[in-house]
Amino acid sequence: MVDYDPKSIEPKWQVRWEKDKLYLAEDKSTKKKFYCLDFFPYPSGDGLHVGHFKGYTATDVISRYLRMKGYNVLHPMGWDAFGLPAENYAIKTGIHPKISTRNNITKIRQQMKRAGFSYNWAREFSTTDPDYYKWTQWIFLQMFKRGLAYQAEAPINWCPSCKTGLANEEVVNNRCERCGHFVGKKKLRQWVLKITAYADRLLSDLDDLDWPEAIKTMQRNWIGRSEGAEIEFKVANSDLKIKVFTTRPDTLFGATFIVLAPEHELVEKITTREKQKEVQKYIEVALAKSDIQRTESKDKSGVFTGAYTINPINNNKIPIWVADYVLWGYGTGAIMAVPAHDVRDYEFAKRNNLPIIEVISGGDVKREAFIGEGKLVNSGQFDGLDSRLAIQKITKYLTKYYFGKKAISYKLRDWLFSRQRYWGEPIPIVHCQKCGPQPVDEKNLPLLLPEVKSYKPTGTGESPLAVIPDFVNTKCPKCGGPGKRETNTMPQWAGSCWYYLRFADPKNGKEPIGKEKEKYWLPVDWYVGGAEHAVLHLLYARFWHKFLFDLGVVSTKEPFQKLRNVGIVLGEGGIKMSKSRGNVISPDEIIDKYGADTLRMYELFMGPFDQMIAWDPASVDGVWRFLGRVWRLSCEIAKKDSQGTDGRFVPLVHRLTKKVEEDIENMRFNTAIAAMMEFVNEVAKEKEKLSPQVLKHFILLLAPFAPHLSEELWQKLGGKYSVTTQPWPKYDPKSLVEEEVVVVVQVNGKLRDKIQVLVGESEAKIRELALTSDRVQKHIEGKKIKNVIVVPNRLVNIVTN
Ligand code: ANZ
Ligand code: ZN
Numbered sequence: 001m002v003d004y005d006p007k008s009i010e011p012k013w014q015v016r017w018e019k020d021k022l023y024l025a026e027d028k029s030t031k032k033k034f035y036c037l038d039f040f041p042y043p044s045g046d047g048l049h050v051g052h053f054k055g056y057t058a059t060d061v062i063s064r065y066l067r068m069k070g071y072n073v074l075h076p077m078g079w080d081a082f083g084l085p086a087e088n089y090a091i092k093t094g095i096h097p098k099i100s101t102r103n104n105i106t107k108i109r110q111q112m113k114r115a116g117f118s119y120n121w122a123r124e125f126s127t128t129d130p131d132y133y134k135w136t137q138w139i140f141l142q143m144f145k146r147g148l149a150y151q152a153e154a155p156i157n158w159c160p161s162c163k164t165g166l167a168n169e170e171v172v173n174n175r176c177e178r179c180g181h182f183v184g185k186k187k188l189r190q191w192v193l194k195i196t197a198y199a200d201r202l203l204s205d206l207d208d209l210d211w212p213e214a215i216k217t218m219q220r221n222w223i224g225r226s227e228g229a230e231i232e233f234k235v236a237n238s239d240l241k242i243k244v245f246t247t248r249p250d251t252l253f254g255a256t257f258i259v260l261a262p263e264h265e266l267v268e269k270i271t272t273r274e275k276q277k278e279v280q281k282y283i284e285v286a287l288a289k290s291d292i293q294r295t296e297s298k299d300k301s302g303v304f305t306g307a308y309t310i311n312p313i314n315n316n317k318i319p320i321w322v323a324d325y326v327l328w329g330y331g332t333g334a335i336m337a338v339p340a341h342d343v344r345d346y347e348f349a350k351r352n353n354l355p356i357i358e359v360i361s362g363g364d365v366k367r368e369a370f371i372g373e374g375k376l377v378n379s380g381q382f383d384g385l386d387s388r389l390a391i392q393k394i395t396k397y398l399t400k401y402y403f404g405k406k407a408i409s410y411k412l413r414d415w416l417f418s419r420q421r422y423w424g425e426p427i428p429i430v431h432c433q434k435c436g437p438q439p440v441d442e443k444n445l446p447l448l449l450p451e452v453k454s455y456k457p458t459g460t461g462e463s464p465l466a467v468i469p470d471f472v473n474t475k476c477p478k479c480g481g482p483g484k485r486e487t488n489t490m491p492q493w494a495g496s497c498w499y500y501l502r503f504a505d506p507k508n509g510k511e512p513i514g515k516e517k518e519k520y521w522l523p524v525d526w527y528v529g530g531a532e533h534a535v536l537h538l539l540y541a542r543f544w545h546k547f548l549f550d551l552g553v554v555s556t557k558e559p560f561q562k563l564r565n566v567g568i569v570l571g572e573g574g575i576k577m578s579k580s581r582g583n584v585i586s587p588d589e590i591i592d593k594y595g596a597d598t599l600r601m602y603e604l605f606m607g608p609f610d611q612m613i614a615w616d617p618a619s620v621d622g623v624w625r626f627l628g629r630v631w632r633l634s635c636e637i638a639k640k641d642s643q644g645t646d647g648r649f650v651p652l653v654h655r656l657t658k659k660v661e662e663d664i665e666n667m668r669f670n671t672a673i674a675a676m677m678e679f680v681n682e683v684a685k686e687k688e689k690l691s692p693q694v695l696k697h698f699i700l701l702l703a704p705f706a707p708h709l710s711e712e713l714w715q716k717l718g719g720k721y722s723v724t725t726q727p728w729p730k731y732d733p734k735s736l737v738e739e740e741v742v743v744v745v746q747v748n749g750k751l752r753d754k755i756q757v758l759v760g761e762s763e764a765k766i767r768e769l770a771l772t773s774d775r776v777q778k779h780i781e782g783k784k785i786k787n788v789i790v791v792p793n794r795l796v797n798i799v800t801n
Contacts, residue, residue: 004631006595039529127495134446158186224411245331254359263328272306424489432476597706604669644691648760
């Protein structure tokens, strides 16, 4: 018998499958569609590691399984290829990002093909393909034309190391998500997308999605909807008014000062002459801090502006301060401070000797802020009311006398969408002195990214495109006069906002996606990827999708109906895999040693799919031995002419079918594989009874997991090519019922016990049960067993000396 040799099996079948176009989805089909998608990868120069392959293996098993179940499955792959790493690499080596990206893609595609992933390669594209980004630019223009893409001069997150602006979502713990450098602020003209216009829908539509609860919660918190009131405070001796947002209008009588964010436009207007220098100095320092530094700092700094306002509910004169714990961009950028009932205000009042007035009873405001609910005190006609009721009553009162109203605030900010970098989609806008920013004529899309000599960001806040006169200087699309092109580019997230649509219609030159194909394929039925994209990609893509829904380009409210996260694969010993630690495991090295089928099975066998699990070489060996065992068993059965009687193997394989089915559908791949191993153990005990039929049934169950080995064995067992396109075997519900019978146990012909066993239980198992029975033990203790006769389903006779 030839040994199990994946090297002689796997490439052969991969070539054949591709040649026979087995895994292409049909755009028109009477079958039910299923769209199974991975988060597409960034083609990094290091290739992919086994962590990426865990998710890809899972979607491949699901796709192969569903094809066997009769679905028309769309399982595509593409490349999220714009972005900083390729550009940084270009700066270092001088190699054009186009070239390095293409090389990386070739390498990773090869890695995927070696693993036998059944991707629909005919639909492959990269976000950097002009035919694709033409439509990314087109979508941007539609937003621009509807006022959802606008320019703003604002202090933005600025990474001094990447020399580019960053979205809030890209700043993690005050550091740049990419390079880890501390993020500062810089005032720049920027393009911003009005994602806040969709805040309500992004929030409420989460409810109907089959997504992990943790991811939904993160999105909800990121959107951060707060209900409360907006209240107007008149500035004393002036016509100016300050609007504040509060979630606690019930505490209005306790407002003892007002605080403006340093960026607030009224600061300049209200600050008294004597205070101007001090305020200006404070603002300069504050603006250099990030929002996180500002909110997390224990040191609640601030300055008095010299001005006062009138608390509208009791006409008290209260001072106006400027402090950086109040953020610009949340609420109205101004607060009424209620030190007795807000922790930050309390600290601030203590530090600056400002009055603290208790208006909600229940705490001890001499010691600390009381933030809970309770009955109102020191609150005039509202005294004695429960705070919750008081919120409504006071809001009503405010509305009646025109100095406030109910209001909703979101934490979500508009999306900073321009980057001062080279390797991204050019923003298709021309700036004209006369006409302002004008959209590039849609006929002239794509606006190609020009070649440059230097990829280095200029550091002045302009992208490298700004130094290419041929690119910059153009005509205004509206008046024909001289115009200058926008030189900022789109962020990496742009391309991934709608790629899942393009797979349904990748070659369409007339529109991003055709109506019919959209109706047929969308939404994505099952989306799998890492939890690290919980906010960024998934929120941005949902936003674009909703915009495209409003445009009539798509017909579903949401892009991804079902989402599952893949758990991280750690290096050996539970240490995070990283290049610097040198513990990155590449799928190639595992395929070289064991073949793709072992890699695939192990990726899913290592543990529960969504958990973080360390790579374990011993367990890889275990999977390899299992597949070797299947190989040898099948070769033996294939050689032999006689038919096995099977007996209990029939119900066993039916039970296994149900188990594997349910486990795949619930992503419990590890227990499906464990059950297959157990099955093989069982049949190996009495392999002379095993028929090719039952074995072939088993091979069908194995096929989604180990397609190469299964194809080879299927052929050996006389099955028709291809095993991967056979119908999934049906199980007989009757065989699932585990019937029991009573078997009589004799010792030397005398009845000693009766035991319950499953119908069709193996002789070995019955024998073991009989010999270990307590009653039988008494009669065979110390004696030598000469023979054990088993009559299936009826009797065991133990013969001793
Ligand atoms: C008065 C008050 C009294 C408040 C009280 C709280 C407790 P959430 O729940 O996060 O929406 N606030 C409003 N705008 C702010 C800004 N731009 N920067 C910093 N803080 C701001 O928080 C809403 C509360 O946060 C608001 O309600 C306001 O303080 C503060 F006993 O107003 B509150
Ligand atoms: Zn013009």
